[in-house]
Amino acid sequence: MKRLSSAAIREQFLRFFEERGHVRVPSSSLIPGNDPTLLFTNSGMVQFKDTFLGLEQRPYTRATTAQKCLRVSGKHNDLEEVGPSPRHHTFFEMLGNFSFGDYFKAEAIPMAWELLTQTFELPVERLWFTVFEGDDEVPPDDEAAQLWVAAGADPERVLRFGRKDNFWVMADTGPCGPCSEITIYIGDDLKAMSAQGVNSDDPNYVEIWNNVFMQFERSTMQPLHRPSVDTGMGLERMAMVMQGVHSTYETDLFIPLIERQLALLGADETTYRAHVAPYRAVADHSRAVAFLIADGVLPGNTGRSYVLRRILRRAVYQGRTVGFEKPFLAEVVAVVIEQMGAVYPEVRERADFILETVDLEERQFLRTLSGGVSILNSVIERVRAGGGTVIPGDDAFTLKDTYGFPLDLTQKIAAEHGLTVDEAGYERRMEEQRARGRRAAQFKRAADAEAWADIDLPPTRFTGYVSVAGAGTVQALIVAGDQVAEAVAGQQVQIALDSTPFYAESGGQIGDTGVLIGPRGRVRIDDVQRPVPGVIVHYGVVEEGVIAVHETVDAQVDSARRAAIMRSHTATHLLHRALRDVLGEHAAQAGSLVAPDRLRFDFTHTRPVTPDQLRTIERRVNAWIRADTPVAWQELQYQAAIEAGAIALFGEKYGDVVRMVTIGCVNGSDAPSPAALAERQQAGFTMCSRELCGGTHVGRSGEIGLFRIVSESSVAAGVRRIEALTGSEAEQWVDAQIATLHEIAARVGAPQPQLVERIEALLADLKQRQRALDELNARLARSNLESLLAGVQSVGDIRFLAAQVEALDIARLREMGDWLRDKLGSGVVVLAAVIDGKAQILVMATPDLAGKRVHAGNLVKALAPLVGGSGGGRPDMAQAGGRDIANIRGALEHVAAALAAQAGG
Numbered sequence: 001m002k003r004l005s006s007a008a009i010r011e012q013f014l015r016f017f018e019e020r021g022h023v024r025v026p027s028s029s030l031i032p033g034n035d036p037t038l039l040f041t042n043s044g045m046v047q048f049k050d051t052f053l054g055l056e057q058r059p060y061t062r063a064t065t066a067q068k069c070l071r072v073s074g075k076h077n078d079l080e081e082v083g084p085s086p087r088h089h090t091f092f093e094m095l096g097n098f099s100f101g102d103y104f105k106a107e108a109i110p111m112a113w114e115l116l117t118q119t120f121e122l123p124v125e126r127l128w129f130t131v132f133e134g135d136d137e138v139p140p141d142d143e144a145a146q147l148w149v150a151a152g153a154d155p156e157r158v159l160r161f162g163r164k165d166n167f168w169v170m171a172d173t174g175p176c177g178p179c180s181e182i183t184i185y186i187g188d189d190l191k192a193m194s195a196q197g198v199n200s201d202d203p204n205y206v207e208i209w210n211n212v213f214m215q216f217e218r219s220t221m222q223p224l225h226r227p228s229v230d231t232g233m234g235l236e237r238m239a240m241v242m243q244g245v246h247s248t249y250e251t252d253l254f255i256p257l258i259e260r261q262l263a264l265l266g267a268d269e270t271t272y273r274a275h276v277a278p279y280r281a282v283a284d285h286s287r288a289v290a291f292l293i294a295d296g297v298l299p300g301n302t303g304r305s306y307v308l309r310r311i312l313r314r315a316v317y318q319g320r321t322v323g324f325e326k327p328f329l330a331e332v333v334a335v336v337i338e339q340m341g342a343v344y345p346e347v348r349e350r351a352d353f354i355l356e357t358v359d360l361e362e363r364q365f366l367r368t369l370s371g372g373v374s375i376l377n378s379v380i381e382r383v384r385a386g387g388g389t390v391i392p393g394d395d396a397f398t399l400k401d402t403y404g405f406p407l408d409l410t411q412k413i414a415a416e417h418g419l420t421v422d423e424a425g426y427e428r429r430m431e432e433q434r435a436r437g438r439r440a441a442q443f444k445r446a447a448d449a450e451a452w453a454d455i456d457l458p459p460t461r462f463t464g465y466v467s468v469a470g471a472g473t474v475q476a477l478i479v480a481g482d483q484v485a486e487a488v489a490g491q492q493v494q495i496a497l498d499s500t501p502f503y504a505e506s507g508g509q510i511g512d513t514g515v516l517i518g519p520r521g522r523v524r525i526d527d528v529q530r531p532v533p534g535v536i537v538h539y540g541v542v543e544e545g546v547i548a549v550h551e552t553v554d555a556q557v558d559s560a561r562r563a564a565i566m567r568s569h570t571a572t573h574l575l576h577r578a579l580r581d582v583l584g585e586h587a588a589q590a591g592s593l594v595a596p597d598r599l600r601f602d603f604t605h606t607r608p609v610t611p612d613q614l615r616t617i618e619r620r621v622n623a624w625i626r627a628d629t630p631v632a633w634q635e636l637q638y639q640a641a642i643e644a645g646a647i648a649l650f651g652e653k654y655g656d657v658v659r660m661v662t663i664g665c666v667n668g669s670d671a672p673s674p675a676a677l678a679e680r681q682q683a684g685f686t687m688c689s690r691e692l693c694g695g696t697h698v699g700r701s702g703e704i705g706l707f708r709i710v711s712e713s714s715v716a717a718g719v720r721r722i723e724a725l726t727g728s729e730a731e732q733w734v735d736a737q738i739a740t741l742h743e744i745a746a747r748v749g750a751p752q753p754q755l756v757e758r759i760e761a762l763l764a765d766l767k768q769r770q771r772a773l774d775e776l777n778a779r780l781a782r783s784n785l786e787s788l789l790a791g792v793q794s795v796g797d798i799r800f801l802a803a804q805v806e807a808l809d810i811a812r813l814r815e816m817g818d819w820l821r822d823k824l825g826s827g828v829v830v831l832a833a834v835i836d837g838k839a840q841i842l843v844m845a846t847p848d849l850a851g852k853r854v855h856a857g858n859l860v861k862a863l864a865p866l867v868g869g870s871g872g873g874r875p876d877m878a879q880a881g882g883r884d885i886a887n888i889r890g891a892l893e894h895v896a897a898a899l900a901a902q903a904g905g
Contacts, residue, residue: 044096083281101226132178393425472497508592521545628702
């Protein structure tokens with residue numbers, strides 16, 4: 001058997017099928033682009049699903065891929081298997097070959113045999129083949145069995161299994177069929193090999209390849225007209241076999257990641273062998289983290305983002321168990337990027353962003369971990385002190401809700417102390433929280449969807465790309481939640497037309513407004529939505545007369561408002577392109593609002609955009625606007641648009657046919673003037689902006705007029721927001737800024753060119769005056785404090801001062817305490833003050849007493865209840881707070897007794 005690197009296995013597999021007429025297709029994203037039923041791409045066939053279903057045609061009938069995959073179940077113990085298990089992974093690569101109605105078993109099986117036994121030179125005497133044994137519904141797959149034997153397999157090595165192992169189903173409908181798996185025995189003793197080990201838990205038997213033969217339609221079980229082939233070979237397992245090891249973590253895919261961890265810790269092979277599980281988990285999770293971030297996922301609290309956060313934080317925690325105390329994960333992820341960048345260029349292109357995101361999330365989690373572990377340890381001590389074995393669900397919920405401490409980590413730490421977590425109680429509290437959120441949210445759209453779902457309407461024809469006016473027939477009316485035949489003046493109404501130029505809110509672009517004018521009445525339209533797929537509904541008020549079902553109305557969009565919206569929408573495309581140019585391709589759209597008076601654009605980026613970067617982005621967009629380039633769109637197949645370079649937005653669902661908007665491409669039909677050409681060259685229009693977008697746009701970029709960024713801020717971890725204006729709104733904003741500058745210049749008595757210099761001089765003068773005032777206040781405060789020294793008392797031989805003072809904040813109170821303690825020399829200072837409406841008590845002890853005869857923390861604990869609060873601290877300094885300011889005097893009068901009790905006098 002050959003010994004091949006993982007890179008050689010991948011390349012030889014792809015080349016083998018390429019030489020046999022297969023098109024080498026790049027791996028698709030880990031985020032399924034057109035399949036809302038999947039959280040992540042979990043197999044090689046995902047990107048070809050619509051092709052297998054007959055919903056999509058491709059320009060080839062044979063394909064081969066190395067597909068990046070991610071499989072993480074919602075069950076906690078699945079992720080826990082990564083590390084302890086020698087072969088369990090979250091991220092992995094699946095090699096596959098596919099036939100879309102081209103060849104079938106008669107060609108697939110001989111090719112598989114040739115690849116395994118000749119290209120990879122696997123020993124035939126170690127190979128086992130399984131086929132479907134048949135049942136009442138589907139006959140046995142004798143054809144596959146015979147083909148394996150004809151190819152060269154020993155008939156005794158061709159085994160038959162039932163549906164659980166050898167029948168594949170995509171869904172309740174669609175293609176399905178028998179599959180044939182190849183297993184290899186990797187044990188040391190060939191004499192111990194037997195058929196009983198195949199499809200068992202015996203680690204000496206490794207399934208390396210599955211050939212799926214799609215030949216039936218699931219709902220009818222009738223033969224397909226064009227049967228197809230889908231195969232999947234796990235690269236990690238194949239590398240394990242061909243590198244002669246018994247764990248995928250001992251292959252060249254993982255060894256560099258484990259070695260980097262050991263190097264960072266200064267540890268050796270012996271250390272690793274004593275703690276393999278955490279090192280393996282970090283290695284696996286580093287790969288998943290790198291590829292998820294490269295594909296646009298950022299750590300968060302929901303959906304895919306939560307899965308990423310969970311994996312990343314588990315890696316960090318596993319690292320802590322082997323000795324990492326400071327951030328380290330980015331160092332391991334860097335090895336993933338170095339190792340995989342040549343095959344998957346997206347990780348190399350986004351390397352800086354990946355490493356920065358990992359580092360930020362790890363640092364944030366380390367802060368969470370520090371606080372959460374402390375709270376959890378207290379809970380564990382309380383549970384064990386009470387003889388319990390279960391951490392209450394309320395505590396687990398509080399850790400998650402208040403401290404951001406995930407449930408699975410609570411469970412892991414609890415298990416280390418021999419405890420479990422009341423998961424049912426935790427889930428009950430989580431559901432209560434979700435229910436509160438649902439009640440707080442508006443339910444209008446859901447109610448609308450329910451009402452319109454009961455009405456069987458064909459899709460509305462949208463004509464608004466080419467016109468802002470047009471005729472449409474009223475298909476249905478809803479008033480107060482009920483379907484009606486007509487609506488009269490004064491009623492709020494929802495109207496569906498068979499055809500409309502009104503754009504329904506979608507993709508960040510808000511809905512149009514305008515009027516519907518019928519033969520007997522007029523309706524003011526205030527909003528347009530799609531409460532159910534395909535149906536455009538106009539929300540408005542009948543201003544006069546009557547509107548009725550089956551009437552033809554004249555639909556008129558507010559054209560000035562629409563034009564302003566189109567300026568904003570096209571500007572978001574230019575802004576998106578400029579952000580990627582200036583910040584990097586990781587700056588992907590994460591949300592937007594396109595309105596007539598402003599635009600808001602959220603994008604993935606881990607740090608604030610600098611003023612210089614903002615200026616560069618704004619200048620670039622305005623240069624593109626001045627270039628006055630055409631804004632074109634076309635409808636085409638989704639895959640064709642992606643292959644043309646179109647940006648598909650993360651989390652968006654696209655159909656088979658998409659609308660691609662292109663801005664900035666110079667072609668033969670676009671003959672620019674010399675001035676426009678110069679603007680284009682300045683703007684850098686060597687690259688086009690191409691996005692999948694169903695919104696409305698201006699015809700040429702010059703129609704936007706002007707673009708101004710008015711703010712940049714953070715909206716979530718790893719997500720920034722830019723707010724901007726276009727057209728007349730931008731002009732008005734500029735005018736307002738200039739007017740403000742004029743007013744400031746007049747008030748400070750300086751011309752605009754000298755305004756900054758004048759303000760700096762005024763600020764310097766103000767700072768000097770403030771210093772002088774602070775010095776006077778300090779002298780006055782010291783004078784007042786000196787008078788307090790006359791009130792020093794004694795308990796035995798311990799001197800103390802207890803007084804109420806005026807202080808603006810805690811910092812000032814501590815300054816007073818420090819000064820008085822120094823003046824006292826030896827003794828205790830107790831100061832009380834009212835700060836922000838609360839009683840604050842500060843206790844300080846001099847070094848000769850602190851921790852010996854006096855403990856400031858214990859003293860303040862004795863005083864705090866007297867003001868209705870609590871507190872604590874170190875032997876030399878402590879503080880407390882309470883709400884009962886009326887009893888400050890009583891607390892101070894109790895100092896002598898509390899000090900006497902503590903000092904034994």
